[in-house]
Amino acid sequence: MKKKRLIQYYSPNLNFKKVLKALFVKDAKKKTREFYRHLTNKKYILLTSSCRSALYLTYKSMGKGLPVLVSPLTCSSALDPIYYSNNKIYFSDISWDTLNIDIKNRARIPTNVKVIQVIHLGGVPADMETIKKFARKRNITIVEDCAQSFCAKYKGHYTGSFGDVSCFSLIKNAYGIGGGVLATNDYEIYRKAREYQENLEKIPTKVIIYRILRNIIETKRILSVYNYIFTNLMNLKNKFHDEYIDPKRQFFDYVKQPNEILFKIFIQQSFALNINHFNRVNNGLKILKRLASLGVGNNYKYINFKQITPSFTKLFIYINNFDSSVGIKKLNSMGIMAKHLEQKYNSFYQVENNLLERYSSAKFIGSYDKYRKIHHSLVSLPLNENFNNGEVEEIISKLQLVVGKSSPGIG
Numbered sequence: 001m002k003k004k005r006l007i008q009y010y011s012p013n014l015n016f017k018k019v020l021k022a023l024f025v026k027d028a029k030k031k032t033r034e035f036y037r038h039l040t041n042k043k044y045i046l047l048t049s050s051c052r053s054a055l056y057l058t059y060k061s062m063g064k065g066l067p068v069l070v071s072p073l074t075c076s077s078a079l080d081p082i083y084y085s086n087n088k089i090y091f092s093d094i095s096w097d098t099l100n101i102d103i104k105n106r107a108r109i110p111t112n113v114k115v116i117q118v119i120h121l122g123g124v125p126a127d128m129e130t131i132k133k134f135a136r137k138r139n140i141t142i143v144e145d146c147a148q149s150f151c152a153k154y155k156g157h158y159t160g161s162f163g164d165v166s167c168f169s170l171i172k173n174a175y176g177i178g179g180g181v182l183a184t185n186d187y188e189i190y191r192k193a194r195e196y197q198e199n200l201e202k203i204p205t206k207v208i209i210y211r212i213l214r215n216i217i218e219t220k221r222i223l224s225v226y227n228y229i230f231t232n233l234m235n236l237k238n239k240f241h242d243e244y245i246d247p248k249r250q251f252f253d254y255v256k257q258p259n260e261i262l263f264k265i266f267i268q269q270s271f272a273l274n275i276n277h278f279n280r281v282n283n284g285l286k287i288l289k290r291l292a293s294l295g296v297g298n299n300y301k302y303i304n305f306k307q308i309t310p311s312f313t314k315l316f317i318y319i320n321n322f323d324s325s326v327g328i329k330k331l332n333s334m335g336i337m338a339k340h341l342e343q344k345y346n347s348f349y350q351v352e353n354n355l356l357e358r359y360s361s362a363k364f365i366g367s368y369d370k371y372r373k374i375h376h377s378l379v380s381l382p383l384n385e386n387f388n389n390g391e392v393e394e395i396i397s398k399l400q401l402v403v404g405k406s407s408p409g410i411g
């Protein structure tokens with residue numbers, strides 16, 4: 001009997017051979033800085049332990065109590081740096097197509113907003129032209145959160161080249177085991193962030209070893225024996241970590257001084273970036289095309305893909321009348337590893353951000369109802385570069401089964 005292969009949500013694309021090769025990569029930090037200098041066109045590049053670290057150091061270097069406008073449609077990793085650096089969150093409106101921050105309703109944006117944090121959700125760039133124009137007029141600093149948009153382009157320019165400060169993650173579609181980047185032309189922000197980082201703790205070696213092993217096992221998860229090992233490893237980790245550690249400690253576990261091995265692995269993985277990106281984006285477009293032909297999922301069909309090149313780090317689909325809290329569980333039970341916003345292992349659904357205690361004082365300046373509607377009808381479909389047409393069809397047919405007669409159309 002043919003063994004059933006798991007439809008993987010994501011593949012870290014790591015194996016022992018690549019790790020071994022990575023150990024011999026020379027000048028990894030310098031090469032990583034050069035890579036991001038080219039990508040962002042920024043003068044100062046600070047290597048960090050994660051994107052959370054890069055964002056946190058950005059805010060620490062800018063001050064306290066700053067009102068920051070940010071999309072509520074995100075995971076807590078993008079909001080915690082604002083919160084734990086003692087700055088103030090204002091939740092923005094969201095656009096129906098890109099699912100990113102929408103600032104068209106300018107009159108509602110308080111005049112005291114000092115920073116806009118732009119998240120390019122799923123690697124689909126936000127409307128940077130409008131945001132830049134508005135920010136220039138109001139003297140607002142743009143922090144670009146490119147954790148999900150590594151190598152995505154907006155009107156021919158890479159995301160990360162628009163912000164006053166741009167922050168990246170070296171995991172996800174950069175295929176690393178951790179690490180981050182802060183890129184800016186503002187020397188003062190760079191200097192303060194670097195100084196602040198020198199006072200942080202170092203990442204423990206056992207964490208690095210754990211991440212390497214986890215990513216190697218996760219890569220092989222399509223085979224049931226590795227899926228079994230991975231599932232048990234994650235359950236064990238959750239027992240000792242996620243379930244019992246408070247959010248503040250969890251956050252600061254990712255805000256440390258970086259270790260060179262993070263950048264050695266990033267450089268090693270960068271050799272296969274082009275082909276992986278090309279295949280992943282193509283698979284994403286294939287899925288979207290099929291969904292459009294079936295009238296399922298509405299958001300991306302209004303996007304002009306001639307103007308933007310997505311990186312599809314995740315494939316977020318908004319489906320009118322879809323109940324994510326039930327539908328994602330159903331898809332999971334059918335072997336489709338769909339998720340919601342938060343990308344933690346085994347967390348198929350994330351509560352609304354405003355319901356989390358630490359963000360309860362954040363104000364909505366856009367329509368809370370719109371956010372709620374999108375949040376509760378969102379699904380992040382599995383997407384990786386290794387899918388064949390059969391796997392694409394299986395995702396589509398199972399999604400269709402779960403969605404049933406939910407009506408197409410926006411809002």
Ligand SMILES: Cc1ncc(COP(=O)(O)O)c(C=O)c1O
Binds near residue numbers: 049050077169254
């Ligand atoms: C939008 C966004 N910002 C920031 C982060 C944090 O990235 P890292 O895991 O490198 O800290 C993530 C990761 O989940 C993210 O999705």
